[in-house]
Amino acid sequence: MFLQFHTLTSYPGTLLNRDDAGFAKRLPFGGSTRIRVSSQCLKYHWRNFDGENALYRMDVPKSLRSRETFRRRIAQPLIDDGYPEPLVYAVTLSLKERVVSGGTANKSDVKKAIQAEEPKEISEALDTNQVTILGAPEMNYLHDLAADVLDSVEDEFSVFWEDNGEPDSDAVGDAADAIRKSDLLKAKDVKKNLKGLSLASGLDAALFGRMATSDVLARGDAAIHVAHAFTTHKGEAESDYFSAVDELRRDEPEESGEMGAGHINSQELTSGLFYSYVVIDVSLLVSNLEGCPREEWTEADHTLASSVVERFVHLMATVSPGAKLGSTAPYSYAQCMIGEAGTAQPRTLANAFQTAVPRNDVLNSSMASLAEHIEGMNGMYGSTNDVRLAAMGETDALADALGVEDTVSVPEIAEWSAGVVRGA
Amino acid sequence: MDVLFLRFDAPMMSFGGPIIDNRGVIQAYPALSMITGLLGNALGVDHSEHERLQDLQERIRHAVRRDREGKRLQDYQTVDFSKPYMDDARAWTTDGRLEQRKGGSASSGTHIRERDYLAGACYTIALTLDRPSESPTLDDLADALRAPARPLFIGRKPCLPAEPLYAGRTTAEDLTAALSDPEFFPNERDDGPYAIWMEADRDDPQARPYTDRRDWQNQVHTGQRWVKEDHVEIATSA
Numbered sequence: 001m002f003l004q005f006h007t008l009t010s011y012p013g014t015l016l017n018r019d020d021a022g023f024a025k026r027l028p029f030g031g032s033t034r035i036r037v038s039s040q041c042l043k044y045h046w047r048n049f050d051g052e053n054a055l056y057r058m059d060v061p062k063s064l065r066s067r068e069t070f071r072r073r074i075a076q077p078l079i080d081d082g083y084p085e086p087l088v089y090a091v092t093l094s095l096k097e098r099v100v101s102g103g104t105a106n107k108s109d110v111k112k113a114i115q116a117e118e119p120k121e122i123s124e125a126l127d128t129n130q131v132t133i134l135g136a137p138e139m140n141y142l143h144d145l146a147a148d149v150l151d152s153v154e155d156e157f158s159v160f161w162e163d164n165g166e167p168d169s170d171a172v173g174d175a176a177d178a179i180r181k182s183d184l185l186k187a188k189d190v191k192k193n194l195k196g197l198s199l200a201s202g203l204d205a206a207l208f209g210r211m212a213t214s215d216v217l218a219r220g221d222a223a224i225h226v227a228h229a230f231t232t233h234k235g236e237a238e239s240d241y242f243s244a245v246d247e248l249r250r251d252e253p254e255e256s257g258e259m260g261a262g263h264i265n266s267q268e269l270t271s272g273l274f275y276s277y278v279v280i281d282v283s284l285l286v287s288n289l290e291g292c293p294r295e296e297w298t299e300a301d302h303t304l305a306s307s308v309v310e311r312f313v314h315l316m317a318t319v320s321p322g323a324k325l326g327s328t329a330p331y332s333y334a335q336c337m338i339g340e341a342g343t344a345q346p347r348t349l350a351n352a353f354q355t356a357v358p359r360n361d362v363l364n365s366s367m368a369s370l371a372e373h374i375e376g377m378n379g380m381y382g383s384t385n386d387v388r389l390a391a392m393g394e395t396d397a398l399a400d401a402l403g404v405e406d407t408v409s410v411p412e413i414a415e416w417s418a419g420v421v422r423g424a
Numbered sequence: 425m426d427v428l429f430l431r432f433d434a435p436m437m438s439f440g441g442p443i444i445d446n447r448g449v450i451q452a453y454p455a456l457s458m459i460t461g462l463l464g465n466a467l468g469v470d471h472s473e474h475e476r477l478q479d480l481q482e483r484i485r486h487a488v489r490r491d492r493e494g495k496r497l498q499d500y501q502t503v504d505f506s507k508p509y510m511d512d513a514r515a516w517t518t519d520g521r522l523e524q525r526k527g528g529s530a531s532s533g534t535h536i537r538e539r540d541y542l543a544g545a546c547y548t549i550a551l552t553l554d555r556p557s558e559s560p561t562l563d564d565l566a567d568a569l570r571a572p573a574r575p576l577f578i579g580r581k582p583c584l585p586a587e588p589l590y591a592g593r594t595t596a597e598d599l600t601a602a603l604s605d606p607e608f609f610p611n612e613r614d615d616g617p618y619a620i621w622m623e624a625d626r627d628d629p630q631a632r633p634y635t636d637r638r639d640w641q642n643q644v645h646t647g648q649r650w651v652k653e654d655h656v657e658i659a660t661s662a
Contacts, residue, residue, distance in 0.1 A: 002575055019500040020500045020536070025499070025500070026497075027435065027436070027497065027543055027544075028494075028495040028497065028543045028544060029435050029543060029544045030544060038499060038501070038582075039581075039582035040501055040582075137518075140472075140518075141516075141518045144518075145520070187520075189520060189521040189522070190520050190521070192513070192521070192522050193516045193517065193520050193521050193522050194516070195513070196513055196514040196515055196516035196522050197514075197516040199511070199513060199514035200514035200515070200516055204509060209581075214523065214643065215517040215518055215519065215523065216471045216643050217471055217472055217518045218516055218517045218518050219471065221574075222581055225575050225577060225581050225582070225584060226581075226582060227435070227436075227582050227583075227584045228435070228436055228582055230435065277584060279575040279584060281574050281575050283573075283574075284574060294468070294470075294573075295468075343571045344570065344571060344588075345466075345569060345570060345571065345572050345575075345576055345585075345588050345589060345590070346575045346576070346584065347584070347585050347586055347587055347588060348434070348435070348584045348585065348586045349586070350434070350435045350586045351433070351435075351586040351587070354544075377587075381588055
């Protein structure tokens with residue numbers, strides 16, 4: 001299941017994203033050069049935005065199942081593998097403590113986990129107070145580590161593996177120590193690695209991926225793919241000559257012998273209507289947020305994923321690549337947004353603008369180009385996507401091409417997207 | 425032979441070559457490893473399933489045609505290593521130890537990276553599989569491309585395709601003949617000739633060695649493949 005979003009956003013008189021020489025980034029496309037904003041620039045501002053709908057301000061419901069990550073994703077699979085339940089709880093608790101607080105689990109807590117009988121006691125031992133976002137690579141590693149710890153104590157504590165084994169209280173205490181203080185969890189390297197795992201995981205990595213190491217098995221794949229945005233028309237740039245006035249010298253020209261311009265320079269300013277495109281891999285997003293294998297994503301909890309997506313749609317439509325804030329106030333909202341949900345291979349509609357649109361009436365011309373391109377694509381490949389359109393201006397042709405009755409608002413697209421993720 | 429066509433049409437794409445220091449260069453045509461990874465992605469193969477990827481890579485025979493040359497673009501990117509999310513204390517690995525930077529001037533501060541892209545290019549790839557009856561078959565690949573397990577991209581994640589990658593099937597004498605078939609050119613075409621790259625015998629004087637086979641288990645490129653550049657024209661149907 002994929003969600004795709006396309007926006008058209010106008011930025012007059014700005015310098016959104018620069019190259020090493022200070023000029024606006026550009027893109028040669030269809031025989032003319034466009035102004036470009038790189039995907040890494042867009043993502044940087046979306047992930048760090050700190051206003052309404054900010055990703056980090058999410059009020060995730062306390063009941064969310066992500067608190068049960070350790071119980072559901074580590075303990076249960078180990079029990080299914082045939083490891084004795086009491087020791088599975090002991091090792092899961094010890095791992096949780098390492099990952100969440102960086103410390104060694106308390107002996108009496110581990111003993112309680114070994115002796116737990118009621119589901120309530122088990123969840124008290126293993127569930128975390130806060131939402132724990134660990135992806136499938138983290139879960140695989142933690143699961144394998146836990147299994148190694150259990151294997152290492154099997155000889156000494158075989159009583160737990162026996163069908164009618166009844167470990168006495170000494171055995172419980174010794175097993176608790178053997179597990180919580182196992183070298184496999186306490187070695188300096190491992191402690192640092194588990195701390196690193198905890199630091200590296202989180203919302204950010206779940207959305208945009210994490211590629212910190214050469215270890216491809218530890219990599220977190222991005223669930224959100226962002227294309228470079230570019231203008232639908234030939235790039236328009238102006239060299240803005242400016243001077244910084246030294247007011248002290250200006251006020252005393254006779255003494256300073258100068259007219260007061262302390263610094264003169266020029267910077268490039270560009271104007272354009274940018275086409276921007278984003279794909280959300282819903283199954284991978286759920287897997288990254290809930291720590292489940294990707295193929296089991298439909299059975300996982302979709303609450304967090306759907307609220308992330310709802311916020312993200314707002315961010316895409318309203319958050320600007322913030323460069324030169326003080327001198328250009330580059331704050332614009334999208335004037336056109338298309339949302340699509342489906343399983344067909346996602347594709348950008350960028351080729352609608354391969355022939356640069358004329359510079360007069362840019363928004364309406366761009367929407368007309370989009371409409372024509374969408375009709376062409378649908379004619380060639382058919383369309384199975386569920387579609388929503390929010391737009392202002394002359395929207396009829398675009399609505400017809402997309403096969404929607406009418407336009408909706410951006411909040412409605414956000415809500416619809418969240419609904420798609422919830423129901424998926 | 426049975427042939428499957430892939431179309432690469434995107435505002436930006438990347439056929440990555442060896443990255444030296446901070447300079448990410450591209451090559452004129454996609455590597456075998458890239459085609460393998462792309463198809464693996466469509467099939468939903470996981471990073472850990474290196475045997476499936478290795479096996480697929482060994483079976484792929486492909487030839488590449490450039491339909492529109494595009495322009496090279498050098499993107500300037502900066503990475504601020506002082507940001508908390510770039511801190512290498514979080515670089516965990518499945519080996520159980522952190523993989524940290526070794527120190528030196530490149531391990532802190534703002535790091536500059538240059539990444540090349542091809543802008544506005546269009547390529548067609550003709551592809552067939554050795555041991556055609558084994559899984560995945562060309563039919564499986566075609567299905568996976570039409571409804572892929574993950575979003576597909578051309579070389580790097582921001583390089584999102586502007587057309588479906590699946591561009592049709594045919595039977596042809598060989599891959600060169602397939603790439604001359606007038607039915608499998610883009611709608612807007614010029615007269616050609618079109619540059620093509622294909623595997624060649626190492627004794628062929630035009631063949632050049634190319635290290636584009638990936639050892640998927642050890643995550644490095646190894647070995648050689650001999651590739652020659654040639655050209656095709658649009659065949660006039662008899």
